[in-house]
Amino acid sequence: MxxxxxxxxxxxxxxxxxxxxxxxxxxxxxxxxxxxxxxxxxxxxxxxxxxxxxxxxxxxxxxxxxxxxxxxxxxxxxxxxxxxxxxxxxxxxxxxxxxxxxxxxxxxxxxxxxxxxxxxxxxxxxxxxxxLPDNATLKEGITLEPFSVGLEASLRGRLTIEDKVVIFGAGTIGICVLKAVKCHNARQIISVDIDDGKLERARNMGADHIINSSKEDVEKRVMEITGGKGANLVVEASGVESALAQCFEVTAYRARVTILGFYKSPMVQIPPIHIVIKELDVYGSRVYKNRFPLALDILAKKQVxxxxxxxxxxxxxxxxxxxxxxxxxxxxxxxxxxxxx
Ligand SMILES: [Zn+2]
Ligand SMILES: [Zn+2]
Structure with missing residues (x-):
């Protein structure tokens, strides 16, 4: 062969x-x-x-x-x-x-x-x-793996229907997080990236708001969008050091931050004051566990x-x-x- x-x-x-x-x-x-x-x-x-x-x-x-x-x-x-x-x-x-x-x-x-x-x-x-469910194709089948990464990141971050969610990164994994958050009917989804084309695609795939972090003040915009409260769940899926620092700034009090990016540099500066003052929960998310059966059911029901x-x-x-x-x-x-x- x-x-x-x-x-x-x-x-x-x-x-x-x-x-x-x-x-x-x-x-x-x-x-x-x-x-x-x-x-x-x-x-x-x-x-x-x-x-x-x-x-x-x-x-x-x-x-x-x-x-x-x-x-x-x-x-x-x-x-x-x-x-x-x-x-x-x-x-x-x-x-x-x-x-x-x-x-x-x-x-x-x-x-x-x-x-x-x-x-x-x-x-x-x-x-x-x-x-694979009868209504899914073999091509759709390969998307189950990255979608499971998105499901894991969202569920690690204890996603609920009440959440206003910020997702850093609108590449493949960021989009898979967006789709996972979307099929949980999260209240508001904000996608952040530096590429207008990717952001436009994120909007077409369900982001309620998009922010270009190379042109706009991300913290200011998230606070505007969320009525000054900040995001309840922030997912870092860009792998960019500066985005990791910004994750903490856009959070609400008692919010969750899930990190699944890999960073070029082994040490990254973050503003820890937000973690303490706002009592944030910070989660790492690595691939997935037992998410394929869930992803397959979501796919079979055409929820995504x-x-x-x-x-x-x-x-x-x-x-x-x-x-x-x-x-x-x-x-x-x-x-x-x-x-x-
Ligand atoms: Zn992969
Ligand atoms: Zn083992």
Whole structure:
């Protein structure tokens, strides 16, 4: 079978590999159909992701069709369209035992620590495989992964219908947070970014207000919009140091701040006075845990539209072009996908 191996940064090669075989009763072999290009894939391609080792088959956002199952697998069968939660946890450490497997002490992600989806077939464990609802497409399937990141960030921040929410960053993850907040019917959503095009898109996808932080005073505008009270939930999804500092300034008293960005610099200055004076709760949010079933139910009930996340499509043999398109700052992409059909 065909596999696309990233031998080293900027060196992607098509190779012929042996097909995976069922060895354990809980094995499932997936025929890969759609793969989404994620920020971590772009960094891996450019040699900028610390966690990765080469050679590596990248890709952790994927959907496909079940090809074969081990004898113990009952919830899916060959031919079923499925998505896969790409996290591999040890099952033995303290976070795993308490159900917080997303912060497993030795968490591995498919496509980063072990080979991922940019190959014709992939063997995974049954409990990571979820059947797509009848009304969802394989393309929509790949959006479940970034949408789950948005759900996790919102729910970590104890999102309620009463909340006025500020989301920093209107890139793919910021938009996924926006969609997650939107389907919880939050009272007011304010999207902050430095790019007018991205902000306009955020508005079209449900932001009630948009703020360009390169042109406007974010704190002043949020206070105007919220009647001087500030936001009840602020989500930092931009990964920009200055935005992290601003998160605390736009909060209401007793508000929550959820941080899911990664920052270039290991130390960032923030104004801690806001945390103390306003008694803020600050949460870190790392990938997701048990959000795929929720995301699938939301999708099945059509409570969210995710197809509009996909802005560019390539066939699998054009994987390198797809990655380059996703990286290109001149191209306004949200989610670039490759498909085998
Ligand atoms: Zn991803
Ligand atoms: Zn663990």
């Amino acid at each position: 065909k596999a696309y191996v990233l031998k080293e940064p900027y060196k992607l090669e098509e190779v012929d590999r042996d097909e995976p075989q069922i060895a354990e009763p809980d094995d499932v072999i997936i025929a890969i159909k759609v793969v989404g290009i994620c920020g971590s894939d772009m960094l891996s391609y450019q040699g900028k992701l610390e966690l990765i080792s080469y050679p590596r088959i990248i890709g952790h956002e994927f959907s496909g069709v079940v090809d074969a199952v081990g004898q113990g697998v009952k919830h899916v069968k060959p031919g079923d369209p499925v998505v896969v939660e790409p996290l591999i946890s040890c099952g033995r450490c303290k976070p795993c035992i308490t159900g917080d497997y997303n912060v497993c002490e030795t968490l591995k992600v498919m496509g980063v620590h072990v080979d991922g989806a940019c190959q014709e077939k992939l063997k995974v464990k049954a409990h990571k495989v979820f059947k 539209v995710l197809t509009d996340l996909i802005t560019h499509e390539f066939t699998f043999d054009k994987l390198e072009d797809a990655i380059k398109t996703a990286i290109d700052p001149e191209v306004d992409s949200l989610k670039v996908i490759v498909t085998t059909y």
